[in-house]
């Protein structure tokens with residue numbers, strides 16, 4: 182049965198109910214914060230992205246109430262705000278967990294074990310991509326490259342780095358998060374909840390101990406190229422084809438401190454997890 186255009190017109194023409202309002206005290210507090218954010222920009226509408234983070238910090242996701250608030254304080258239409266909020270994946274459109282666990286499954290992380298980590302976490306947590314555990318603690322997501330490829334495979338929790346993960350270490354990580362046990366990112370400041378992260382992303386001071394000093398930190402693997410460029414390290418070692426190392430030299434003896442090269446990323450990766458070895462899967466009969 183088809184629907185007549187007049188019937189479609191009636192249903193499409195139904196006015197949408199107005200978004201529920203924030204309680205007065207919440208709205209007053211958010212307006213104070215919003216004024217501070219808007220004052221940073223010559224054109225008020227430029228403040229939309231941080232304001233969406235601000236409303237996300239209030240409810241854990243961007244609600245219709247939050248979008249209406251942004252539209253009101255920026256003198257935009259709700260359609261304009263919705264277009265932006267639905268374009269960027271950093272804005273959540275539905276309630277989700279305290280900890281967003283993002284597994285990088287871009288090319289390098291994927292081949293280094295990111296795909297295996299994601300699959301095991303799905304099974305371990307009983308959730309799919311973008312879904313949240315029943316206890317409301319963890320939302321599992323695929324994420325794109327975060328420019329930490331030299332520490333692949335990378336897992337990010339609320340945008341803090343957990344480098345060189347394995348399926349086993351990633352499962353331990355989510356178990357700790359769900360149980361409320363403290364976890365330490367590999368680098369950067371201490372972990373905070375998704376709402377707290379959203380407030381920092383809105384541009385308010387990051388007052389976590391070590392946040393400022395840690396923000397520019399890079400691990401040894403990231404600095405290898407720089408050191409080589411400065412001539413601070415010996416030229417890259419030659420990796421001989423299997424079985425062709427000159428007499429007395431082992432092809433697996435990199436002496437990393439003397440012969441740094443881009444091959445010298447931390448070795449504690451999925452290759453160290455015997456249950457999930459890295460490398461190509463052998464075809465049957467090979």
Ligand code: FES
Pocket residue numbers: 285286287288289290291325326327328329330333335
């Ligand atoms: S591919 Fe994962 S951080 Fe770059």
